[in-house]
Amino acid sequence: MSADPSPRGEPAGTSITDADPRPHVVVLGAGFAGLAAVRALRGAPVRTTLVDRHSYSTFQPLLYQVATGALNPGDITYGARGFAAHTGASFRKGEVETVDPETRTITLDVGPDLHYDYLVIANGVTTNYFGVPGAAENAYPIYTRAEALAVRDRMTGYLERIAATGERRGASVVVVGGGATGVEMAGTLAELRNSVLPDRYPELDPSEVNVVLVEMTDKILPPFAPKLREYASEQLRARGVELRLETAVQEVKPGSVVLADGSEIEAQMTIWATGVAAHDEVGKxxxxxxxGGRIVVGGDLRVPEHPEILVAGDVGVIEDDPLPQLAQPALQTGQHAGRTIRRLVAGQPTERFRYKDKGTMATIGRGSAIADIAHGPKLTGVLAWLIWMFVHIFALLGNRNRILVSLGLTFRYLAQRRGVMVVGDPEDRAPSRRPA
Known part of the structure; x- marks a missing residue:
């Protein structure tokens, strides 16, 4: 890889942005990739500014636990400003409106423009509805904190209405997507139906509550080994989840899902857990x-046409070596982006990014998970579930969050029938489509 003494050809260590002689690095996004990049730049001879539309970072792998009432949103969020201060960076809250690579200027919806010498784009992706009619208006994604809360409020609101009115109709939920999020959501909902509803909502017959998982391919959890996929399918069916494989969604209506074969499934709530794409703004x-709108980068994560711009996480794609859109690739690309900037500032050549696959995991429910450990065993059951718990709790930012999540998951899985479900303001409304 090539070495650039500075992004505009000035001597290394100078800045074009203001009187501060250090190069200015702007990192867009406080997700896994963005935080990893900021952390990698700690102590470097640069000024770093972290930008996000929210003042917090969300631990996305546990959003479904917020959506199903085990955790509060504050349990899995961490202040972005505090993280920036701890790593020697500054923080700007704002939504990016424009990025001009020619003038190296970023316009936010609030406050003055930002000028950069190096830019790390790590603002993640959003839900992809693949043009399915009604999906954006009627389905509930769980990709952000606000969306997880909308799912929780919709579910709570419907159950409370049944309790108040004596309505005898069930509360069928259709989960679209057989990836990790869809499987974890369906398994958790089925367990709640089996163990919590009889005590909390005696007005509702659990047998009338259907959880249906719809997947357009012939298998769930495609990245996993066949025996792990088979185990997950068996565990879902044992919990009463109906699997509809090789089934595409043709339309999502307010109270039902229309399948490609013309059949229709009643759904008081449709959860969209399949597909992501870059935010529309990125295309401008x-x-x-x-x-999927992902920004094309070279092997060192730099944009070939603008080598002062690096892209990390889900929003970027290495042209000759696409990576899975998971937490580990996001963390590792973020770290590499920060290290690459350090090399550029020092006048050193860049290095190609090498992904270290550490494996992947998914949980189906209480005492049931699968773990595909790279260069190691393929685990199922309680051991895989304990590893999943440990890894997710350890990966959280802040001891407070680790303690609260540990307690929340302990109540959910070890004292499930008596565990208290976190609830919010019950609402029966269409989900907001604005990214949160």
């Missing part, structure tokens, strides 16, 4: 995009 930044 003048950068080359690939499938």
């Amino acid at each position: 930044w003048g950068l080359r995009q690939g499938r």
Whole structure:
């Protein structure tokens, strides 16, 4: 890889942005990739500014636990400003409106423009509805904190209405997508139906509550080994989840899901857990995009046409080596982006990114999970579940969050029938489509 003494050809260590002689690095996004990049730049001879539309970072792998009432949103969020201060960076809260690579200027919806010498784009992706009619208006994604709360409020609101009115109709839920999020959501909902509803909502017959998982391919959890997929399918069916494989969704209506074969499933709530794409705004930044709107980068994560711009996490794609859109690739690309900037500032050549696959995990429910450990065993059952618990709790930011999540998950899984479900303000409304 090449070495650039500075992004505009000035001597290394100078800045074009203001009187501060250090190069200015702007990192867009306080997700896994963005925080990893900021952490990698700690102590470097640069000024770093972290930008996010929210003042917090969300631990996305546990959003479904917020959506199903085990955790409060504050349990899995961490202050972005505090993180920035701890790593020697500054923080700007704002939504990015424009990025001009020619003038190296970022316009936010609030406050003055930002000028950068190096830019790390790590603002993640959003839900992809694949053009399915009614999906954006009627389905509930769980990709952000606000969306998880909308799912929780919808579910709580419907159950409370049944309790108040004596309505005898069930509360069928359709989960679209057989990836980790869809499987974890369906398994958790089925367990709540089996263990919590009889005590909390005696007005509702649990047998009338159907949980249906719809997947357009012939298998769930495609990245996993066949025996792990089979175990997950068996565990879902044992909990009463109906699997509809090789089934595409044709339309999502307010109270039902229409399948490609013309059949229709009643659904008081449809959860959309399949597919992601870059935010629409990214397409206006003048950068080359690939499938799903992901920004195309070279092997060192730099944009070939604008080598002072690096892309990390789900929003970027290495042209000749696409990575899975998971937490580990996001963390590792964020770290590499920060290290690459350190090398550029020092006048050193960049290095190609090498992904270290550590494996992947998914939980189906209480005492049931699968773990595909790279270069190691393929685990199922209680051991895989305990590893899943440990890894997720350890990965959280802040001891407070680790303690609260440990307690919340302990109550959910070890004292499930008596565990207290976190509830919010019951609402029966269409979900907001604005990214949160």
